[in-house]
Amino acid sequence: MSISPPTLNRLCLYLRSLKCLQEDGISTISSREWADRFDLSAAQIRKDLAHFGGFGVRGVGYEVEELILKLTSILRLDRQYRVVVVGMGNLGRAFARHRGFSRGSFLVVAGVDEDPAKVGQKIGGVEVRHARELEQVVRENQVDMGVLTVPAEAAQETYERLVEAGVKGVLNFAPVRIRSVPEVPLKDVDLRIYLEELAYYLPFDEAPS
Amino acid sequence: MSISPPTLNRLCLYLRSLKCLQEDGISTISSREWADRFDLSAAQIRKDLAHFGGFGVRGVGYEVEELILKLTSILRLDRQYRVVVVGMGNLGRAFARHRGFSRGSFLVVAGVDEDPAKVGQKIGGVEVRHARELEQVVRENQVDMGVLTVPAEAAQETYERLVEAGVKGVLNFAPVRIRSVPEVPLKDVDLRIYLEELAYYLPFDEAPS
């Protein structure tokens, strides 16, 4: 069963908001109230969920805990993905340390960098290995995913090395378009573009400076 | 003239790729070759650009430098936006230091944090002030945008304080949905969700562990 990109994104948000409801001790919720609370669309929630079968109870709503389990399973978050962070610059170090990144379904098992000064350090409990050992690190740790926080120039080559080493997916933070192969899906995140997009929506004031 | 969200996103990518072409010394390019190089759609490039008037020359293509200037102007990147980073945790510190984030049209002018141990430090050339002085920092530095890298619990309140202080837009990295006002646009970036989305596309192997 295939999920379209916008739906996939929403399902992740649904899961996040359900956990929030669960913490608040809510065990059942209607699409209407759910939507009101988290600024979602009730019709869309119903349609998104109905796509996988009848999760709700007519006249009542959705059972929070049950739905969390179902969504976790649908999104394949019912296992743990082992992650290597490639490039221990500012961003890479932040990911290594960031709780909320390495937890639950994701575990950062190692970092690599070219800088000998960084090799051997422990950053947020994550050991840093030399970049030349990347393939070995991937195999030793049964790494599933790579996070690319290397300079733009190195991104394509690093992606290819990760593919070669047997990684199954790559999250790329370098501001370049990487040529990827379908067997190893690539997701791009460009932080600068988020700033640029936001800038466009800023209320316009006086002439450019 | 309004731009739809997907188009806006592409225009930013176009600008990035044009700068890349410029560095390679290419002064003129056809939509076809441009698309081939960066894995874009030629028809879409033409449609996106035509929306703002005739930027190209029939039989020839687009003039790289001219187009960079036009896009920079359209995207309102022909000025500098002053940014405050709120929350000097792992992510906040990474943004303060990250070259490529604070450069060109964006300048990180200050950071704030609640932790007295961090106050007074300089991180990546950015001075850290106490969170209670947020409003003052915004006014003193004529801050345009706020970057929220605070814990989820503090995000809503911080957004409101930023609005009150006169910030014009907010980029939120906290994993919560903030209730925003239309005058101060909000853009959410949830790094965890990117990992989750990527995980969904990983080639399926054996049963969940």
Added chain:
DNA sequence: AGATGTGAATGAGTTCACAGCT
């Protein structure tokens, strides 16, 4: 010839409105 600019066609995604269950 060769590339842009664009209306028309197609496709994708969202919202509506209500039938149908509890």
Added chain:
DNA sequence: AGCTGTGAACTCATTCACATCT
């Protein structure tokens, strides 16, 4: 009565195909 599940209507976005210009 209340809320889900869903086909139908609608809006938005992308692709096609070609007239148009240099």
